[in-house]
Amino acid sequence: MKIQDTLSKLEQDVDISKKVKIYLCGVTVYDESHIGHARTIIIFDVLRKYLENKGIEIEFIQNFTDVDDKIINRANAENKTADEISTKYIKNYFHDFDGLNVKRATNYPKATEHIEDIVKFIEKLIEKGVAYPTKNGVYFSVTKFPEYGKLSKKKIDDLQSGARIEVDEEKKDPLDFAVWKLSDKAPTWDSPWGKGRPGWHIECSTMSIKYLGENFDIHGGGRDLIFPHHENEIAQSESCTGSQFAKIWMHVGMVTIDGEKMSKSIGNVKSIKHVIKNWGANIIRLFCLSGHYSKPIDYSKELLKENLIKWRQVETCHYELIHANSENSENIDEFINKTGTEFDNALDSDFNTHLALSAFFQLIKETNRLAAEEKLGKENSNAIKIELKRMLEILGLTIPEVTENEIKEINELIEKREQSRKEKQFEEADKIRDKLNEMNVELIDHKGKTIWMIKENIKAEK
């Protein structure tokens, strides 16, 4: 499997001969998670599910930034402690992402639970002479890392000339960034330099190395993290360890809303609760996977609706397979193999989920074609089921199970409707159909028989 690496700008092989170690920069827990977070996290969710499906062991670490100015500001505004705010939004995070069918990471380390490690890390940086204490805190000295800017392709000189950073007399260079901020106001921890709290970037260096080692496979996050966050992580980590940090930097593009940047000032932020309520997890996942992860993707009603239509095809396919009992059974093993291989090849070449989806939908369409032509027999439907299940699992798409009782009830109603139809009591037949519709059961009348499907109830935005 190859992934485009932001640092080298080349496609790099992921070493799948042993456990694959992935670190994803998670969220700062001070507010609702939104569709932008969802996209990044869903991309990595599918990545790990794909590798796991191949039998590869994954160690997947995703942090929570739970100490930060934004959290503190929010706490002050709501007259709460920073801890109350971060705890609330961590709980909220899990609620949202469980709802999006995202598999839990191996571990979700928090900055506040690694203060000791962070302090040790900073001590090492000072020992190595790349960080220095001032009366405001401890700063990393950018000029001590000659390769500074290598990830974001920026030159220190350019950054300095365009610096819009507040001038801090104590800093040796305006680009130097805090690894420890001295402060009296809670939350604070003791440190050799005095009471304070860690800077933003240091937690990810510390925790990624702690859990995954100095040189792990993939470090990911949104594109907006390239500078300064990941740039600074590299500077700190490589200064500290003296060896290469992450092997591959994988960055996910931004989500725009109707072509516009999503931002609080514009007021167009789509929270995960909002998108789940309107479209449901399956459609949101399809949407997030519909473009190449590295490119921007635009959230619009039209696109979401397109994914709704596609989702209906998947549901139809699923139920056609359940009801398949045709006498004829066309041999389509070769076709299944072909789409399966295409699916995998697409993901292997820089994780092209769009192409993978196109293979997935080929299988869906072929199945629906066979059903329409009454060629969906037991044998081929079983073969399709196996491959389809694999793909659905990797993509994280779910179709709810139906209980025996529900099936019984549905079948009884269909029976009644058939009777009415035979007697040409169409009004009565339609009544029964309406009743089933209210139960989210849709009927599909094929030539000879009627099958049912449970239709996920999608509100569809506006």
Next chain:
RNA sequence: GGUACUCUGGCAGAACGGUUAUGCGUGAGCCUGCAAAGCUUAUACAAGGGGGUUCGACUCCCUCGGGUACCUCCA
């Protein structure tokens, strides 16, 4: 201003320099008591503009232009 990414048919979105991708939409048809779903079929001769390299460019190079992101917190 700097850096990165990007610009393909109504929309979305692919493709080793040489082959009509594909999907949605739209038209027609099949099926049906009606509907829905599904299926079949037709439909786009597209590549931001201009140069260049090449026998041949969506694909490489130059240039001009548009968009987005980052340069301050941001997935």
